[in-house]
Amino acid sequence: MPRTPVDVRRAELIAATLRVVSARGLGAASIRTIVAEAGMSLASFHYAFSSRDELLDTLIADVLEKEERAVLPEQLSGKELSELLEEGLLGYFDHLRTDPQYELAMLELTQFALRTRPRMAEAQYAEYARIAGASLELAATHTGCRWTLPVPDAAKMLVAFTDGLTLGWLVDRDDEAARTMIHAIAQSLAALAVPVAPGGAAR
Template identity: 45%
Template sequence: MARLSSDERRARLVQAALRVIDRDGVQGATTRAIVAEAGMSLASFHYAFRSRDEMISELIAFVVENEQQVSLAAVRPGTDIRTAVRAGLQAFFELLVSNPTREQALFELMHYSLRTPELSELPRAQYASYFRVARVLLDSGAATAGVTWSLPIDELARILIAFTDGLTLAWLADRDDAAAAVVMDFAADTISALAVPIRTKEHQR
């Protein structure tokens, strides 16, 4: 293993841990499994991190920080708001189908954090990040569709995340694509029903 800066080594361990958690779950992410994935020795782990929990903490912080830039590309300009919302949900769903264990790992990390006193505040940040992403998507979607929301954006964001969470859990359990589509249609219908057209100058008489 080449010589690395402290930050770089920590980052590589976090990346390796993410891959292990993806594959074997949080419980499978032992220190030995992580260093094997990273191609390091066990000593390197405890040189970089004081403890396993410290690494998990940094891992969750990384995940929270980096998941906001995931699916912003799904917003297409010029579409009506119902289509835009539905497309956004579809993009998320396809991400889920293509990588189910990843979404599952995020849930597992949340539950692990809730059970670990030193990490118990992290889920709050995790969901704050989710809500932030949802707000951005809803905002940009509304802007390109020329509408505004009749509900505060914070409340709408939480509703959207509730849909994606509920959708994800049920699909992870029974892998019913058609049923998932029904939920997404319902979500798109009900959320877009809260959009009101902007009365621009050219629309006024």
Template identity: 45%
Template sequence: MTRMRAEARREALVGAAMRVVAEHGVSAATTRAIVAEAGMSLASFHYAFDSRDQLMVELVEHVIAQEERSIAPALENPSEAIGLREAIRGGLQYYFEALRADPLRETAMFELTHYAMRSAGMQRLARRQYASYYAMASHALAVASEQSGQGWRRPVAELAVLLVSLTDGLTMAWLVNRDDEAAAEIMDFAADAMAAFADPHPTSVPESGAPAQRITEPTNASRA
């Protein structure tokens, strides 16, 4: 029971830290501000964490896991076969709806990225964050290829970096302006830009999640 109480205390402090960071920035997320937000004593903080930096490390990991869980349903349950551009646009819309539903999470992620880049020994957290983003984007591009029966002209890992850059711009622009119409235009542009990298040759539509295979004409040798 003591172990469960300790875990619950850590979770409450992480949640409080995320709210403070999102609303006031990392610089305002002192241990006193965090425990006040959590409704705990300062002693409770030091019982759960050795330092503020340790809490920040756990906070980054927590928010990355949240991000992965929020996107997972769209990647695990793709819709029926559609065009590649439509698949990308639909994925962007799914992401945008998650952003609109919980803007504080994305605000906190930007704050934590800057904090990690500026803090000695914490840069690996920013790299960990973006490695997760690139992995999710790669998966999304693979799902779009499966849905559409089209492949990509460039390696998915390269295209994932472009897609993450586009979604970063979408996210920041919307957080600043809260303009849904402008966000829709950005998503249209992003879908068009990514679809421009589609392989014009069709791929076979895979079964049971198997990788798509490009359909090619038989060679002269195979015809003989």
């Protein structure tokens, strides 16, 4: 029987970890529980990952990559800043609605990291801020605007808004309320930018 490629095993173990963590919490996600969920042996786990910490780090990177793809609008030109921001947030919301277990697991991992591996939580939120900042800069560039406060500060605001949106929706699963909040967030953020004149100065 041919050996399963390591990248396939890693993907299956990440998926199994997400199911375990989102359903039962990180405390239940021992290596034995994860491999049982994945239908693998312990040897298969250690063929793919050196430790549970490496698996968790890879899981976080995988989720963040999916989130970054989700927030990029398909069409950038011909839109106002608030429209691009709203489209990006709606893209994230579609990702949340489609795979809520991802965000449940990320919330669980953040709580775990704050108690036991603070640097992991710091790295996680630094990556959130990077994605938010890149999205804000992209939206401003394509709409001829500039932010009136430092982009890292605006990015932290966007991350905080998104945290609230995520937790609120996971609790009540109210799609209409979430979309109303997304519209308000986009409008509020867009108000922090000003148009740039042809010479480069704010109008």
